[in-house]
Amino acid sequence: MTISQEKRQPKNYGLGLESIDPEVFAIIERENQRQKDNIELIASANFISRAVLEATGSILTNKVAEGYPGRRYFSGCENIDELENLAINRAKELFGAAHANLEPYTGSQANHAVYLTVLKPGDRILGMDLGHGGHLSHGAKFTMTGKHYDCHFYQVDADTECLDYDQILAQAKEIRPKLIIAGASAYPRIIDFSRFREIADEVGAYLLADIAHISGLVAAGLHPSPVPYAHFVTTSTQKTLRGPRSGMILLGEHSAPEFARKIDSAVFPGVQGAVHVHAIAAKAVMLKEAMSPSFVTYQRQTLKNSRILATDLMERGFRLVSGGTDNHLMLIDLSEKGITGKEAEDRLARVRITVNKNMLPYDSQKPTICSGIRLGTSATTTRGFGSEEMYCIAELIDQMLSSEPTAKTIAKVQDEVSRLCHLHPRIDSIYEQDGRKSALESQYQLQS
């Protein structure tokens, strides 16, 4: 290729998504509109900032890098090394960790790296039952974890619907697991990581704390941190932490000397290949945002909103698993209302309130039906919803679920959802142009 041909070539790079692929562009636009018009109550959902979005969609995707800063398998990694070191140092500072690995593609990948570090195929794991609030990657039998390891599960107490640490200890003594997993995707109460470590020590097990749901609360000091106790701490980064869809592993001072190098090797080359450099940048931005006082204010409001929503729903006759919430999420038992979780999810979707059906402890329904729904307040709080809006949402849920809604009720609820969404169009200002050139635009201009 001659130099003059090269000069002509980059023009093609300048065309944006709308010109190159109008179908994908249109789908993204429709999804953008859906996100604006719906009240998002899925507990694992959130809205990233424009800064995190720009880093995620940056030219860093173009760079191939394998290994770790200063130990790469490709050249040209000097900027990437600086970036990854920045992200690592921010993670260590934010969580008080001695070692951080920012490369896991997801929270599940982070868990698999821990398994590879301390387990051999067939070794025993004790994790939380999926139906009681655990996570797929903690050993469900149809997953890679379930197929490779001998997985056992603890459940919540039948009366309190909370973790019973004495019961877990008794089970651990019987099973003698090599690894105990503390952490959940549908547990509304504080988790006592210090007690979990005592249990692990009593039976000679390693402790993994998977804080995927609560990592934003932990970062803000609003949930006790597992870093001083667990041998390994893993998290996804897109939930309460409000970062990109990705993962992270943290080690405390007590475990870093033994496991830092081993966990790094387990992530790469153990379970992953090349670094998602764009995600590392987005996580670095996320961590910077999480260090700001406004992040703590946001997490406090998330908790306040969660308590208000939970209390108001209970006052309206809804039964909440464990009788309430200490964190950003709650589980509603719908059996007394005479509808299933699936019906409730579908009914609320008709009025643009997005929730997910969820198994409840000791649920008699199939996982595709469920007796309950899970609600969370992270996304609505990011959008600027406060106490008043939580009271409104409780009322709307009540109108839709306490009895079969009439067409008139549905129309009224839809209007109210529109009113609330228009009252807080914050995602417009996060994602749309405000007259300045975004970093994305600048990049495209550089390439053309």
Ligand code: DSN
């Ligand atoms: N772990 C799933 C959840 O809690 O919703 C998805 O991230």
